Amino acid sequence: MDESSRPHRIPYQKPYGHRRRWKHVPVFALAFVFGMSLALLAILSGGPISQLIPVAQAHAVLLRSDPAANATLRVSPTRVRLWFDDDLVPATSRAIVDDATGHEVDHRDGQVTRSKPREMTVTLPRLPGGTYTVIWVAQSTDDAHVTEGSFGFGIVGPNGTVPSVAGQQASRGTNVLESATLDGPIIVQALTTWLALLGMAFWLGGLIWETWILPPGIQRDPDLRVPAQAAARRFRQLLPYLLSMVLLANIGVMLAQEAELAGSWSGAFTPSLLRAVLFGSRFGFFWWMREVVVVATLGLTLFVSRRSSSSWRNAPQAAEVAGRVPATSPTSPAPPDWWHAVLEAMRRVPHLPARLVRGWRRCSWPGRIELLLAAALLVAFAFSGHAAAVANAELGYAVSVDLLHLLGMAAWVGGLLYISSVLMPTLHRLNLRQYAHMLAQGVPEFSALAITSAIVLAATGSLNTSIHLASLQQFLTTLYGWILAVKIEFFLLMATISAYHAFSLRPRLVQALTRRKEIGVDATKQALVTISTSGIAHTERHAAPESAEGKGDEEEISEQAQRLAERMEDWLRREAMLGAIVLLCVALLGVFAGTLAS
Incomplete structure (x- = not known):
């Protein structure tokens, strides 16, 4: 057979409008339950293996502070110190202290401690009695993500008045609201x-x-x-x-x-x-x-x-x-x-x-x-x-x-x-x-x-x-x-x-x-057998x-x-x-x- 008589290849084109429903997948529910069970087992603590696995608190998370959140002090602190679980970028991490009216009362020198990259400090003048809010922003050196939060503390007044600071902006201290916005x-x-x-x-x-x-x-x-x-x-x-x-x-x-x-x-x-x-x-x-x-x-x-x-x-x-x-x-x-x-x-x-x-x-x-x-x-x-x-x-x-x-x-x-x-x-x-x-x-x-x-x-x-x-x-x-x-x-x-x-x-x-x-x-x-038995010419066979x-x-x-x-x-x-x-x-x-x- 010469090339001109051979059938021409027609590119395959899938028909338009071809749609099929998602079926034949009755095990989806079982698969979902199985996978969720694995995830829950992975995060349950108490086993011996879980003690060998490190826990990463994502980004830079505030671990503790001095003064502590919602603390009531009798003497004005000279500075506020904050400790995080990750190294901080010094140029972009900072903290300020505001009074009850929202005015900044610190010395505007909030910074990351040079020798301790996970510690942030801000110095304060002598503060009168009242409630104060520490607002911080921290950027992790590992993933560059930003976290922020705040917490409050109070100072007893000269007349012995104890300010109420319990629960003051406590939700912001968990970093959830800001990070989920x-x-x-x-x-x-x-x-x-x-x-x-x-x-x-x-x-x-x-x-x-x-x-x-x-x-x-x-x-x-x-x-x-x-x-x-x-x-x-x-x-x-x-x-x-x-x-x-x-x-x-x-x-x-x-x-x-x-x-x-x-x-x-x-x-x-x-x-x-x-x-x-x-x-x-x-x-x-x-x-x-x-x-x-x-x-x-x-x-x-x-x-x-x-x-x-x-x-x-x-x-x-x-x-x-x-x-x-x-x-x-x-x-x-x-x-x-x-x-x-x-x-x-x-x-x-x-x-x-x-x-x-x-x-x-x-x-x-x-x-x-x-x-x-x-x-x-x-x-x-x-x-x-x-x-x-x-x-x-x-x-x-x-x-x-x-x-x-x-x-x-x-x-x-x-x-x-x-x-x-x-x-x-x-x-x-x-x-x-x-x-x-x-x-x-x-x-x-x-x-x-x-x-x-x-x-x-x-x-x-x-x-x-x-x-x-x-x-x-x-x-x-x-x-x-x-x-x-x-x-x-x-x-x-x-x-x-x-x-x-x-x-x-x-x-x-x-x-x-x-x-x-x-x-x-x-x-x-079958075609070859038929041709040979019917007496067709040798060239046709x-x-x-x-x-x-x-x-x-x-x-x-x-x-x-x-x-x-x-x-x-x-x-x-x-x-x-x-x-x-x-x-x-x-x-x-x-x-x-x-x-x-x-």
């Missing part, structure tokens, strides 16, 4: 933090997919190799815009924190505040690290794109390509039930380290540099988050847990974002068989990594809960605890959806494709296999397989959407961690 800077900080996390996860997920899951150019099956290469090209086209979003989002995070500290957006650009946060805190150091990594990666991406896309990854050796056998093929027997599908995915888990090593070896020098830059960005995010707000003795433990949590989130959620935003649009430009083949054989390569990431997230999430929540009451009564509950719920929904499409839809899709392939092979054999081969190359899939592939795509997109919501919860946890009272 949804003002402009808080909203902008939450959104920009979310965008930064989203871009970081998307970038790392794409790198993991190209290096670890389906590296472009090494698949022996063309139905996997062609989509993998096309998706890699699309990802490289989107990468500069993705990195620019992370760069701008990091700037937005910094400006929102400055506006929160200054009390207005105009004060966010004050040189003294910017200098204090960017160059006078640990958060500032890792913020610069985040920006430098993103700028370096952006420059590397533009440099490689100007040379040639083929130099981005080293070409695999012929022996390596020939020795790579796809784990699952549409012509191989499908798992008979969901349990065997689970076992099939679990058998891939021990091979993940070896696949990572092979992926690293296949990378060219720009690819290896990009992987190192991605790891550096992950470290910078961990050290500039609220996980770093712990004592120096427990900093390594807390940051290590958060680093693993971010890595698992980037691998799972970032991989889903890659599938929904890069791979699926690429598949829609190919024919229907390639579309279904990639969903049946290529996407399941991601299952082993997704299972491992889910286990890591469950374990590190429980440890993070133990670190940041000191009691069950905080989980039930603080905004931080409520957001954490929502995050756990969406995480469990993601796990349930992943199990449904990986262990139910995908085996049925493989069965449908296998059955269609077997029917086509049987029909070809030789033309029949070529025609059958050409038809097999372009064969369409069954209607059942098409429906299953579309349903699998729908659930993958929904899972990616839930992953973006989970990242939003992570951003909100960092912003509202100040609702955790000491």
Whole structure:
């Protein structure tokens, strides 16, 4: 058959208006109860393990003061001292003392003690009898978040009158009201933090997919190799815009924190505040690290794109390509039930380290540099988050847990974002068989990594809960605890959806494709037998296999397989959407961690 007579490939276009209800998820309620039980067990104290886990009071929390809150003194104090649980930024942390009329009565010298970065003092003149209010603002050097509060004390008058200070602005001393207020800077900080996390996860997920899951150019099956290469090209086209979003989002995070500290957006650009946060805190150091990594990666991406896309990854050796056998093929027997599908995915888990090593070896020098830059960005995010707000003795433990949590989130959620935003649009430009083949054989390569990431997230999430929540009451009564509950719920929904499409839809899709392939092979054999027994010319008998081969190359899939592939795509997109919501919860946890009272 000549090329002009072969059928033309028509790109697959998913029908518009395709909508399906969320069903086949009756275990959502059980999953939610199970996940909430894990969270509650994680924050219950009393066990021997809980004594080994450090507790992080988020941001800079006031521990005690002298005079104490609501104290009644017979002699005017010469100064007010405040002690916090975190190192403070000296240039932006301050305290004042007001009288009952709201006038400042101190010497206007409130400052952080130089030799004791967790102590703040303000000196006072000799004060007459009455009630006074200490108002403080503290900025943590670890995560740069701002907390504020106030408490009152009283001085006995000359005639022995005892002022009433009990309960005076006591609620503000817990830092809950101020930190939970949804003002402009808080909203902008939450959104920009979310965008930064989203871009970081998307970038790392794409790198993991190209290096670890389906590296472009090494698949022996063309139905996997062609989509993998096309998706890699699309990802490289989107990468500069993705990195620019992370760069701008990091700037937005910094400006929102400055506006929160200054009390207005105009004060966010004050040189003294910017200098204090960017160059006078640990958060500032890792913020610069985040920006430098993103700028370096952006420059590397533009440099490689100007040379040639083929130099981005080293070409695999012929022996390596020939020795790579796809784990699952549409012509191989499908798992008979969901349990065997689970076992099939679990058998891939021990091979993940070896696949990572092979992926690293296949990378060219720009690819290896990009992987190192991605790891550096992950470290910078961990050290500039609220996980770093712990004592120096427990900093390594807390940051290590958060680093693993971010890595698992980037691998799972970032991989889903890659599938929904890069791979699926690429598949829609190919024919229907390639579309279904990639969903049946290529996407399941991601299952082993997704299972491992889910286990890591469950374990590190429980440890993070133990670190940041000191009691069950905080989980039930603080905004931080409520957001954490929502995050756990969406995480469990993601796990349930992943199990449904990986262990139910995908085996049925493989069965449908296998059955269609077997029917086509049987029909070809029957045609050859009929031709040979009917006395057709020898040349026509030789033309029949070529025609059958050409038809097999372009064969369409069954209607059942098409429906299953579309349903699998729908659930993958929904899972990616839930992953973006989970990242939003992570951003909100960092912003509202100040609702955790000491």
